[in-house]
Amino acid sequence: MLFDRVLIANRGEIAVRIARTLRRLGITSVAVHTPSDAGARHVLEADLALQVPNYLDIEAIVGAALESGAQAVHPGYGFLAENAAFARRCAEAGLVFAGPPAAAIEAMGDKIRAKATVSAAGVPVVPGGAEPDDALESWRDFPALIKPSAGGGGKGMVLVRSAAELPDALESARRTARAAFGDATLLIERYVHSPRHIEIQVLADAHGHVVHLGERECSLQRRHQKIVEEAPSPFLSPGTRARMGAAAVEAARAVGYVGAGTVEFIVDGSSDSYHFMEMNTRLQVEHPVTELVTGLDLVEQQLRVAAGERLAFGQEDVRLDGHAVEARLYAEDPARGFLPTGGRVLLLREPGEPGPAAGGRAAVVRVDSGLAEGGVVGSEFDPMLAKVVAWAPDRDSAFRTLDRALARTAVLGLVTNLPFLRALVAHPAVRAGELDTGLVERVLPELVPPAAAAGEVPGEVLAAAALAFHAQPQGDDPWEVTDGWRMGRPAWTTWRLESRDGVHAVQVRGLPETSAEILVDGESVPARIRRGDGELSVTIGARTVRYLHARHGDTLWLGRDGAAWALTRHLIGDPGDRPGAAAQGDGVVRSPMPGTVLLVKAQAGERVSEGQPLVIVEAMKMEHTVTAPCDGLVAELPVQAGQPVDMDAVLAVISSEEL
Structure with missing residues (x-):
């Protein structure tokens, strides 16, 4: 008969997917989670949940399974799924491992041993050589592919096109294999074209x-x-x-x-x-x-x-x-x-x-x-x-x-x-x-536009964002509603909208729900906006476009047809009735990815040149140097070493004017 209770030794979408099958079968699901994952979806969808230090801690996960009363452990994929020691430890603890025998994991986890095993069973393999039996330095059938024996997921694979490239390629592959898998053993295979x-x-x-x-x-x-x-x-x-x-x-x-x-x-x-x-x-x-x-x-x-x-x-x-x-x-x-x-x-x-x-x-x-x-x-x-x-x-x-x-x-x-x-x-x-x-890789330029074009915000998106911001008060005071009201004709309200492709000045006046006038790039268009549950319906001229939207502080996200844009608002004053009289935005320097500030190489008030390093951000074990986008003075430097930052968090602001 099937189990009454199963622990899922994983997280994310695979843990959620396993929990759904367990629920359908009437089996109690037990999730494990790290402290940072306590509110994650896989925890919320499981019947029970226990905390572990990390998802690679074999003793903690086996202990959680025993504490929960689980009879079996499903490893999902990644983490401990192909760890023979984990499979054996489950068996020692009286838990059923919902995966292959440890011996099978070991036999197929070593690429050299796996090739020899299946070749003996009559399965065709790519011609090649392997350490320690073969001297890879003497390989002469090019192009060839070097692989770590203990590797997976493409990590450490090196394509070698000639004998001249082979020594450096072997050295690089061994270094990567040792660092990533703790085993520098390599194999080499004939490269298969297309x-x-x-x-x-x-x-x-x-x-x-x-x-x-x-x-x-x-x-x-x-x-x-x-x-x-x-x-x-x-x-x-x-x-x-x-x-x-x-x-x-x-x-x-x-x-x-x-x-x-x-x-x-x-x-x-x-x-x-x-x-x-x-x-x-x-x-x-x-x-x-x-x-x-x-x-x-x-x-x-x-x-x-x-x-x-x-x-x-x-x-x-x-x-x-x-x-x-x-x-x-x-x-x-x-x-x-x-x-x-x-x-x-x-x-x-x-x-x-x-x-x-x-x-x-x-x-x-x-x-x-x-x-x-x-x-x-x-x-x-x-x-x-x-x-x-x-x-x-x-x-x-x-x-x-x-x-x-x-x-x-x-x-x-x-x-x-x-x-x-x-x-x-x-x-x-x-x-x-x-x-x-x-x-x-060959068609990548067709799939990914250049960085500037990829971040470019269409004019109608800017208009929609300006309308959405315009319809919201800055605070609780009704006098802070930015509708430009005054005796006589409404005044223009100007927003500085920051996005990945730069700073945009968009002017609005009137009531967004009825009819507002917008200036985008100096062109005036009538528009109105309607709100729904997570949706904005924006009519600009004769065209109506529906966007999904979400706000986080002064940042508005708009989404449509799989694309998404993030725009941060700054009210920059009342330029009166002069169209296009918006202030110019300063050089805002943002983090290219979520991570931790490793080093700050500039100081507030310092004069810097375009391309000069400002901040080094570390993420995914990689260092990324963020540089000044223009000549100027460091007007703001709100981060310090050791500080975690989100993607697009402001790291510095460079001003072209004297402070």
């Missing part, structure tokens, strides 16, 4: 039954990190699918695998030849697309297998129905080199229901998310926030459904990769299924 990344989902019980659930196409990547995944692949023929599925089953059998796992292959884009890369001994981030085309709940299957049940179906019972595609929503800024971002979630709109769902005659949208309004996204954890998944009877319809779902998604309060995702899923090569792992 490769496609295809993975096969396998499921095995403890009674010797192993099946595969078809493939996932994971070729849309940036720096070896997946962005968009789909099932089935538009590339594989039925014959190749069957052969790769059989190879994946043999790879799983070779290590005595039990549970859900993924066998990853590299496929030559010019042929149907394929080679084993690695096996992920856990649930994958992209597992929802497999669930949507098979109608199976993989978390439920993991739990049933862990409880000792036999698989209730055989290979002949597995059917792939329709097409599913998933996009990963990240707290990152594509216009700033995909730097991680952060902030408080002021408004959240998710277009589908979370949890497994089978396909049907109509399109399906599913969202797996760890977000909640009011929650804070920081730089402490992985920046993935949610996954938006679409199913439809055919591939084209699935991509169109996903694009519409992304357009209806909104996260106001922080910058995300939503516009980038919409551009990617709409790209002609993606829609045509002409995919390989280098496609995203």
